Amino acid sequence: MQxxxxxxxxxxxxCTIGFSQNTVSGKITTQQGLPLSGSHVHIGxxxxxxxxxxxxxxxRLPKGNVKVYVSFIGFQAIDTLVNLAGDQVLNFALKENxxxxxxxxxxxxANTLNKSLLEQKIxxxxxxxxxxxxxxxxxxxxxxxxxxxxxxxxxKPVINGLFGSRIxxxxxxxxxxxxxxGTEHAPNFDVNAAGKITVIxxxxxxxxxxxxxxxxxxxxxxxxxxxxxxxxxxxxxxSNGRGGSISSSLHKGNDKGWSWxxxxxxxxxxxxxxxxxxxxxxxxxxxxxxxxxxFTGKKYDVSGYYSFYNTTIGILSASHIGNxxxxxxAIKNKVPWxxxxxxxxxxxxxxxxxxxxxxxxxxxxxxxxxxLAVQYSFQFNKRLEFDVRRGNFNNLAxxxxxxxxxxxxxxxxxxxxxxxxxxxxxGSFQNNFANPATxxxxxxxxxxxxxxxxxxxxxxxxxxxxxxxxxxxxxxxQVQATKFYFKSRWDERGYNSEFADFIVGEQGNQWLAKPxxxxxxxxxxxxxxxxxxQDLHWYTNVSLATRNPNPSEFxxxxxxxxxxxxxxxxxxxxxxxxxxxSTTLQKKWTAFSVEFNPFINSIRNFMFLRPVxxxxxxxxxxxxxxxxxxxxxxxxxxxxxxxKINNQWQHDFALAYVNGRDLTNNEFLIDIPPLNLxxxxxxxxxxxxxxxxxxxxxxxxxxxxxxxxxFITNIIxxxxxxxxxxxxxxxxxxxxLLHFYSEMKFKTFGKSNTTIAFSVQNILNTNYRDYLNxxxxxxxEMGRNxxxxxxxxx
Amino acid sequence: MKNSKILAxxxxxxxxxxxxxxxxxxxxxxxxxxxxxxxxxxxxxQTVTMTSRDLDGDGPxxxxxxxxxxxxxxxxxxxxxxxxxxxxxxxxxxxxxxKAEGVEHQLFFQAPAxxxxxTYADADSNNKPIGLAFTLxxxxxxxxxxxxxxxxxxxLKSADGVSSGSITNAGGATDAxxxxxxxVK
Numbered sequence: 012m013q014x015x016x017x018x019x020x021x022x023x024x025x026c027t028i029g030f031s032q033n034t035v036s037g038k039i040t041t042q043q044g045l046p047l048s049g050s051h052v053h054i055g056x057x058x059x060x061x062x063x064x065x066x067x068x069x070x071r072l073p074k075g076n077v078k079v080y081v082s083f084i085g086f087q088a089i090d091t092l093v094n095l096a097g098d099q100v101l102n103f104a105l106k107e108n109x110x111x112x113x114x115x116x117x118x119x120x121a122n123t124l125n126k127s128l129l130e131q132k133i134x135x136x137x138x139x140x141x142x143x144x145x146x147x148x149x150x151x152x153x154x155x156x157x158x159x160x161x162x163x164x165x166x167k168p169v170i171n172g173l174f175g176s177r178i179x180x181x182x183x184x185x186x187x188x189x190x191x192x193g194t195e196h197a198p199n200f201d202v203n204a205a206g207k208i209t210v211i212x213x214x215x216x217x218x219x220x221x222x223x224x225x226x227x228x229x230x231x232x233x234x235x236x237x238x239x240x241x242x243x244x245x246x247x248x249x250s251n252g253r254g255g256s257i258s259s260s261l262h263k264g265n266d267k268g269w270s271w272x273x274x275x276x277x278x279x280x281x282x283x284x285x286x287x288x289x290x291x292x293x294x295x296x297x298x299x300x301x302x303x304x305x306f307t308g309k310k311y312d313v314s315g316y317y318s319f320y321n322t323t324i325g326i327l328s329a330s331h332i333g334n335x336x337x338x339x340x341a342i343k344n345k346v347p348w349x350x351x352x353x354x355x356x357x358x359x360x361x362x363x364x365x366x367x368x369x370x371x372x373x374x375x376x377x378x379x380x381x382x383l384a385v386q387y388s389f390q391f392n393k394r395l396e397f398d399v400r401r402g403n404f405n406n407l408a409x410x411x412x413x414x415x416x417x418x419x420x421x422x423x424x425x426x427x428x429x430x431x432x433x434x435x436x437x438g439s440f441q442n443n444f445a446n447p448a449t450x451x452x453x454x455x456x457x458x459x460x461x462x463x464x465x466x467x468x469x470x471x472x473x474x475x476x477x478x479x480x481x482x483x484x485x486x487x488x489q490v491q492a493t494k495f496y497f498k499s500r501w502d503e504r505g506y507n508s509e510f511a512d513f514i515v516g517e518q519g520n521q522w523l524a525k526p527x528x529x530x531x532x533x534x535x536x537x538x539x540x541x542x543x544x545q546d547l548h549w550y551t552n553v554s555l556a557t558r559n560p561n562p563s564e565f566x567x568x569x570x571x572x573x574x575x576x577x578x579x580x581x582x583x584x585x586x587x588x589x590x591x592x593s594t595t596l597q598k599k600w601t602a603f604s605v606e607f608n609p610f611i612n613s614i615r616n617f618m619f620l621r622p623v624x625x626x627x628x629x630x631x632x633x634x635x636x637x638x639x640x641x642x643x644x645x646x647x648x649x650x651x652x653x654x655k656i657n658n659q660w661q662h663d664f665a666l667a668y669v670n671g672r673d674l675t676n677n678e679f680l681i682d683i684p685p686l687n688l689x690x691x692x693x694x695x696x697x698x699x700x701x702x703x704x705x706x707x708x709x710x711x712x713x714x715x716x717x718x719x720x721x722f723i724t725n726i727i728x729x730x731x732x733x734x735x736x737x738x739x740x741x742x743x744x745x746x747x748l749l750h751f752y753s754e755m756k757f758k759t760f761g762k763s764n765t766t767i768a769f770s771v772q773n774i775l776n777t778n779y780r781d782y783l784n785x786x787x788x789x790x791x792e793m794g795r796n797x798x799x800x801x802x803x804x805x
Numbered sequence: 806m807k808n809s810k811i812l813a814x815x816x817x818x819x820x821x822x823x824x825x826x827x828x829x830x831x832x833x834x835x836x837x838x839x840x841x842x843x844x845x846x847x848x849x850x851q852t853v854t855m856t857s858r859d860l861d862g863d864g865p866x867x868x869x870x871x872x873x874x875x876x877x878x879x880x881x882x883x884x885x886x887x888x889x890x891x892x893x894x895x896x897x898x899x900x901x902x903x904k905a906e907g908v909e910h911q912l913f914f915q916a917p918a919x920x921x922x923x924t925y926a927d928a929d930s931n932n933k934p935i936g937l938a939f940t941l942x943x944x945x946x947x948x949x950x951x952x953x954x955x956x957x958x959x960x961l962k963s964a965d966g967v968s969s970g971s972i973t974n975a976g977g978a979t980d981a982x983x984x985x986x987x988x989v990k
Binding site: 329331332333334336337348349399400401402404447449450451452453495497499500503518519520521523568569570577626627628629630631727730731732 | 831832833834835836837839840841842857859860861862863864865866867868892899902903905906909915916917918950951953957958959961972976977978979980981982983984
């Protein structure tokens with residue numbers, strides 16, 4: 012079987028003539044001389060397992076001291092250094108482990124197959140700082156990642172200028188399905204459940220899907236491999252919003268047998284406040300639970316995981332508008348028309364979102380270099396959006412979507428000598444149900460989607476300092492939707508010539524259509540990682556991603572209340588294909604390190620909203636934007652530096668710039684994050700209870716590269732209709748924010764300790780608006796916020 | 806092997822769930838859509854009916870605006886506005902809902918002074934105008950222009966000038982905005 016898989020990967024065989032250096036071979040036995048087949052032998056950077064007679068062979072090893080690690084379950088591992096001067100025979104006799112307590116199972120690191128792309132990681136201690144905030148807020152810690160917001164609590168990550176469906180979020184090896192196609196929909200995820208977050212700024216994470224045009228976010232939960240039980244509670248109090256959060260978790264780790272984790276989080280906040288006024292109806296609530304239980308056997312482990320995310324988010328009252336005159340007034344007046352006293356109450360408009368995720372995992376370890384993982388996952392998303400409506404309709408959701416997803420993933424991993432291979436298959440079934448009881452035509456129709464995908468990724472270490480990787484993926488996708496179209500809309504869209512077959516029925520002035528689409532997609536990734544000495548790394552990766560139109564791109568059909576724009580999908584849209592070239596140079600000196608990452612992303616058939624005209628109804632006149640396709644190019648650079656000035660002082664700098672062009676229409680792309688710079692200076696003193704003081708400055712420049720989507724409308728001035736320009740295009744001015752963070756650690760009793768943190772966001776109470784906030788037309792961003800965090804480890 | 810059992814279970818559940826196909830959906834009854842706004846102006850035995858009808862709501866068709874006749878100079882008309890949803894059967898009269906929730910609604914009438922001036926002729930429970938009933942005193946000379954009727958949801962009725970018909974400080978969200986071309990002669 013292994014040979015077959017090996018052959019399967021031959022498509023990406025690299026013709027290489029080995030740098031013939033030293034060869035080490037030998038035999039692994041018990042102390043009684045019995046061969047140990049399948050034992051793990053790790054020398055230098057290479058890993059093999061012994062054959063049936065216990066023999067192994069590792070070629071092309073460098074001269075000098077190399078690390079040797081030999082292990083077999085039930086035996087004491089050997090961990091030593093060997094000085095290689097030529098070809099050598101090393102035999103090992105392993106000692107049986109009577110107590111069987113010291114076993115260490117070496118697992119391949121989960122997501123490091125793409126060595127050609129430098130992954131950006133966020134560690135637990137940073138995640139804990141953001142315990143009271145959202146995933147989108149945390150990810151801004153990484154250069155090149157910004158956020159697209161709707162108000163203060165709906166935050167979507169933007170990687171190198173792209174967001175939404177172009178950035179899949181993988182939580183605990185499950186691709187989060189959460190109506191991510193809507194811009195007002197943030198990832199349904201409790202940040203407290205993350206142990207580590209990885210951002211891949213490209214489509215090279217092929218094991219997760221081939222459509223990551225913008226990049227990938229991979230979240231891994233906290234997992235404990237040693238036998239221990241510990242808990243953690245984080246309490247946050249925030250002055251802005253006069254609320255806070257509490258998150259408590261218990262972790263039972265084990266190297267063998269049962270282990271489990273449980274986590275509960277509760278967040279509560281009232282209206283946020285801008286420097287000059289209350290942001291009425293911007294409160295939120297969140298109650299989350301997640302837990303898992305795992306049994307680890309000798310050659311396998313089985314685990315079950317469940318998480319529940321439940322939130323209610325108030326949407327700024329002043330952002331509810333009826334027509335473009337209201338929008339014009341909002342932009343002109345600069346102050347929200349609805350400012351009330353502070354309250355904890357959440358009124359309409361609001362969102363109520365629930366997300367259930369359950370999964371079962373089975374991992375089987377053939378030996379220490381090969382493993383098979385089988386996973387079944389189930390997701391259920393319920394989204395209710397309440398709008399300001401007349402009478403009893405106020406209690407009826409204006410949008411009521413239920414999205415159900417079943418998925419199976421089978422992944423096989425193998426490490427052989429200089430090769431690591433990963434290949435797998437996944438299948439999923441998804442159903443979306445738009446409840447007609449809302450008595451509003453749903454933005455997103457009912458649909459069924461079936462998908463299959465298969466991939467292979469291979470990494471080959473040509474030498475100790477040079478490795479290449481390549482991957483290929485095929486995806487099949489079939490979507491069948493059921494939607495009512497106004498006959499007038501169907502004709503206006505010109506669907507009759509091409510899509511008349513989709514019509515299956517008629518009700519009054521509407522057609523019932525069943526559009527159905529099938530896609531066959533190829534995605535690929537390849538690249539290399541070269542090390543020049545110990546301190547200079549060069550990563551280069553090229554990836555091809557293919558993304559199908561999402562439901563909003565296909566089917567949007569109506570008025571978008573917060574922008575006063577009629578958005579129209581197009582069932583004639585084709586898939587979008589992106590080729591991203593990304594290269595990173597990483598240089599480390601003793602006290603200073605720098606990472607320089609330019610990229611260029613060429614996207615064919617890039618889907619975007621483009622203004623096309625106006626439509627009138629009894630509410631007034633509305634600009635119409637439709638989804639169109641163009642050839643786009645995003646190019647930019649991310650820079651990060653770290654300077655350890657001395658034992659106490661550190662400085663971090665990050666810069667991100669991206670330029671987005673619509674090549675077909677020779678325009679700039681909309682919603683591209685402006686140039687931003689961040690500087691952080693940190694003082695730390697271990698002797699003073701691990702004191703840490705941080706001052707951070709965020710500089711966000713004005714975006715000068717934007718398309719002109721302004722339009723003219725008629726408003727009434729002195730009882731006469733007068734033409735005015737509605738300026739929805741001009742980005743807000745540049746702004747600078749200062750933030751402060753401090754913490755100290757105290758030993759309480761026994762092994763437990765307490766961390767107290769005090770922080771201030773927006774110290775100067777600066778008034779500002781952000782180009783990427785959908786509510787920038789209506790209100791300023793949040794003002795100063797004092798926050799106290801208590802963290803107990805026990 | 807446990808492996809295959811789990812796989813089988815997972816596959817089974819996928820096919821069980823996927824087999825429950827949804828029946829054809831029901832077309833949504835859009836209960837709140839205002840398809841028809843009728844403004845009636847009566848003076849003695851003259852009735853002028855102005856209508857804006859848009860049966861496809863947010864669809865691409867433009868509302869059809871009709872005005873039954875010209876207004877007379879220097880005349881006081883008593884006016885009424887009605888809102889209907891004609892996309893459902895039976896036709897839904899939204900006027901009654903607006904009246905019942907008078908506190909949360911207000912109509913605004915805008916026209917050049919030469920056309921005439923408007924005065925509210927009704928009140929909500931807080932004694933603030935709603936605007937479903939009004940009077941129009943036409944100008945003294947012949948004129949051509951537009952009468953704009955705006956329905957605001959949740960306006961700030963206590964804001965400066967709002968109860969006397971000025972929309973400037975009203976805020977709220979526009980539920981209807983109709984422009985009727987008229988002639989006074």
